[in-house]
Amino acid sequence: MDIAAHRQPAQTGVLLINLGTPDAPTPEAIRRYLKEFLSDDRVVDVEPWLWWPILNGIILRTRPGKLAARYAAIWGPDGGPLLSIGRQQAAGLASRLSQQLGRAVPVALAMRYGNPSVQAGLAALEQQGVRRVLVLPLFPQYSASTTASALDAVFDALKLRRWLPELRTINHYHDDPGYIAALADSVRAHWQQAGQGEHLLLSFHGIPRRYFALGDPYYCECQKTGRLLAETLDLAEGQWSLSFQSRFGREEWLQPYTDEHLRQLAQRGIRKLDVIAPGFAADCLETLEEIAEEYGALFAKLGGTLRYIPALNASDRHLDALAALIGGQLQDWLPRNRGAPAANLAQHAPD
Numbered sequence: 238m239d240i241a242a243h244r245q246p247a248q249t250g251v252l253l254i255n256l257g258t259p260d261a262p263t264p265e266a267i268r269r270y271l272k273e274f275l276s277d278d279r280v281v282d283v284e285p286w287l288w289w290p291i292l293n294g295i296i297l298r299t300r301p302g303k304l305a306a307r308y309a310a311i312w313g314p315d316g317g318p319l320l321s322i323g324r325q326q327a328a329g330l331a332s333r334l335s336q337q338l339g340r341a342v343p344v345a346l347a348m349r350y351g352n353p354s355v356q357a358g359l360a361a362l363e364q365q366g367v368r369r370v371l372v373l374p375l376f377p378q379y380s381a382s383t384t385a386s387a388l389d390a391v392f393d394a395l396k397l398r399r400w401l402p403e404l405r406t407i408n409h410y411h412d413d414p415g416y417i418a419a420l421a422d423s424v425r426a427h428w429q430q431a432g433q434g435e436h437l438l439l440s441f442h443g444i445p446r447r448y449f450a451l452g453d454p455y456y457c458e459c460q461k462t463g464r465l466l467a468e469t470l471d472l473a474e475g476q477w478s479l480s481f482q483s484r485f486g487r488e489e490w491l492q493p494y495t496d497e498h499l500r501q502l503a504q505r506g507i508r509k510l511d512v513i514a515p516g517f518a519a520d521c522l523e524t525l526e527e528i529a530e531e532y533g534a535l536f537a538k539l540g541g542t543l544r545y546i547p548a549l550n551a552s553d554r555h556l557d558a559l560a561a562l563i564g565g566q567l568q569d570w571l572p573r574n575r576g577a578p579a580a581n582l583a584q585h586a587p588d
């Protein structure tokens with residue numbers, strides 16, 4: 238590093254972290270990605286001597302081949318959706334933040350597993366002179382298996398550095414008014430376009446029930462997001478419900494399971510079902526393939542129509558909400574003595 242950098246004023250930047258994606262929709266790339274993902278003991282906390290043979294002997298031999306076609310079906314020219322949408326989110330946030338705060342605020346995107354790595358994201362910020370980093374894991378509801386793991390990756394990456402940046406981390410935003418309003422807007426827009434379904438299902442990614450019993454607040458934060466969204470949309474009990482998808486392995490996960498719940502809804506006579514997945518900041522395999530395709534086909538077999546409402550992705554309402562969340566955290570970090578304050582900085586001042 239150039240010694241002159243020690244005299245530069247501290248720049249503030251943002252590191253967005255999403256879950257991850259394989260480098261390509263091929264069995265080899267998926268195997269590499271799953272190996273990194275499923276070797277993280279925040280995700281699978283089974284004793285290594287028990288887990289290692291299952292992971293290497295069974296899962297990594299069979300799952301990548303099965304997943305390749307599913308990834309290929311959602312792959313675009315710019316890679317997997319989590320990455321291409323993540324890049325749009327980072328660019329959109331950088332331009333909003335610089336307008337809102339009256340100075341350039343670099344925003345880097347990183348993936349907890351795969352590329353661009355957290356290490357690369359921090360390096361990109363460092364190269365832009367960033368000495369104060371706000372980390373935003375793109376998981377609205379906190380879970381140790383996602384949020385804490387993303388932060389582990391930041392702390393691990395910093396172990397390799399001599400001159401540490403200042404750090405601030407956002408744990409969750411499951412009840413943030415801007416986030417809830419953005420979700421409500423996207424449901425209303427869907428209703429306006431396709432007509433209101435008979436029921437709104439909120440499907441969240443599951444975690445083992447045991448993690449909840451051990452103190453993970455994820456379940457409660459999902460419930461709160463659900464309640465706030467239903468209140469905002471004026472939905473009565475019975476007009477909406479919440480379930481958990483993507484179960485993996487044999488142990489019990491959070492219930493009700495989305496597939497079983499769909500059967501119950503069909504039995505209750507629901508034919509036109511709207512499904513939203515508020516826990517996913519961007520569409521990915523779990524939404525485009527699992528909900529829209531797999532559960533869509535299941536619900537069709539049960540005699541109904543499932544209409545998937547896209548994730549908030551890089552929509553204006555989403556990026557406005559995230560920019561406000563970030564702006565609120567950054568205001569006392571921005572140098573006061575340089576340049577004129579932005580006109581609307583006052584909106585972030587404490588009461």
Ligand SMILES: C=CC1=C(C)c2cc3[nH]c(cc4nc(cc5[nH]c(cc1n2)c(C)c5CCC(=O)O)C(CCC(=O)O)=C4C)c(C)c3C=C
Nearest residue numbers: 256257258259280319380382383442443444485521522523
């Ligand atoms: C094995 C345990 C898993 C836990 C616990 C878990 C928690 C968890 N995951 C997300 C978000 C995503 N998961 C995604 C894919 C995915 N998840 C698991 C396993 C666990 N997730 C696996 C094995 C996979 C890969 C796909 C598969 O093999 O079925 C994704 C999508 C990634 C993509 O490439 O598109 C996301 C996003 C959350 C929010 C969460 C806990 C709250």
Ligand SMILES: [Fe+2]
Nearest residue numbers: 256442483523
């Ligand atoms: Fe997952």
Ligand SMILES: [Fe+2]
Nearest residue numbers: 453454456457
């Ligand atoms: Fe709780």
